[in-house]
Amino acid sequence: MLFSELGLSEQLLRAVAEQGYQTPTPIQAQAIPVILQGRDVLAGAQTGTGKTAGFTLPLLHILQQQPIPQKPRPVRVLVLTPTRELAMQVYESVRTYGKHLPLFAEAIFGGVSINPQIQKIRRGTDIVVATPGRLLDLIQQQHLDLSRVEHFVLDEADRMLDMGFIRDIRKIIALLPEKRQNLLFSATYAPEISALAEQLLHDPVEIAVAKRNAAADTVSQLVYGIQREYKRELLAYLIGHGHWQQVLVFVRTKHGADRLCKQLIKDGIRCAALHGDKSQGARVRALDEFKTGAITALIATDIAARGLDIDQLPHVVNFDLPQVAEDYVHRIGRTGRAGAEGQAVSLVDPEEAHLLAAIEKLLKRQIPRVADTGYPRVSLESGNAKPVAARPKPQQTGRRAQPSGGKSEPGKRTSPRKPRRGNVSSAKPR
Structure with a gap:
């Protein structure tokens, strides 16, 4: 037609x-x-x-x-x-x-x-x-x-x-x-x-026109189980090592958006925060810079990001899982639009295991986990949200991290070093 x-x-x-x-x-x-x-x-x-x-x-x-x-x-x-x-x-x-x-x-x-x-x-x-x-x-x-x-x-x-x-x-x-x-x-x-x-x-x-309460089929979803203290480091690594040019990152609070943005800037990643306390001019400017590629990462709260229209957005990251499962669908709906492919990555700490369970119940399926993140393994089983192993020895292999049951992802860590400030390409998790 x-x-x-x-x-x-x-x-x-x-x-x-x-x-x-x-x-x-x-x-x-x-x-x-x-x-x-x-x-x-x-x-x-x-x-x-x-x-x-x-x-x-x-x-x-x-x-x-x-x-x-x-x-x-x-x-x-x-x-x-x-x-x-x-x-x-x-x-x-x-x-x-x-x-x-x-x-x-x-x-x-x-x-x-x-x-x-x-x-x-x-x-x-x-x-x-x-x-x-x-x-x-x-x-x-x-x-x-x-x-x-x-x-x-x-x-x-x-x-x-x-x-x-x-x-x-x-x-x-x-x-x-x-x-x-x-x-x-x-x-x-x-x-x-x-x-x-x-x-x-x-x-x-x-x-x-789409399954109710479901994500688009064109969105590839992954979960990284990780302790909260390492989330920012892993995010910087994924952006730098994966050569991501545009990523929308969701956080739960306004303060969290500002704090994460400042940390990523120190890691050499161009970013801006978008939340309700920002002036209208600042919000419009941040969105324009994100759309034109002047900044790589837009750190946003759910309310501020609601309805954002960004063509061909390739990556969405849930730095914090949403408290309401339906919001997960809204968030990752920013990518994989109009038939295009997109990737939604969730960084999930043990305290968020119950939120992940609610999301998967809504989706009626389990989201593939990245089996080897290069960090201490954690359990994401709801009700048993505790680290299950001490920090492993760094693995000196160049293989890519493999999500269980999913596609291979760029991101297998080859060095245990902490990211150097101001250099994205060297930002590797400890």
């Missing part, structure tokens, strides 16, 4: 072609026709499936076909996202595909001055992409009217619930007209999502 067969306008097809696309992804091929029909949609789609264009393209087409001459323009499409990064990405998608159309869009999120956003809203806009908190601020200050909204999109609904936005979402829904089209997108389906969908959607078309 081609985009030209989906019923989109000539202006939209031209914008799509200018981006180099001819064939829609599965989520786009399924979602675009039913959205054009005006149906409500419940879509199970993970990051990297093309879901954003799957709803922005048909909504732009509908607005184009049904113009409203009224000035200032009323808000006709409202897209809610959990984070400002995702809001900006949806907004950029609207701008990219709607550049040949006489339509206006605005992104509304916190962390920046509210006054410029107020001024833009007053001038009128067709589409608003927003995070719940800032949107409610504008509504409460009577700067934004949602009474003319015709299409409502709840993007990454599972993350919305994880972040505690359910009350805000319900407040916003109560302000919308009863007659509207509703689109709900979620990477995972917890019972709370099903309950929300039942309240929000009317006779929805259900679309699922």
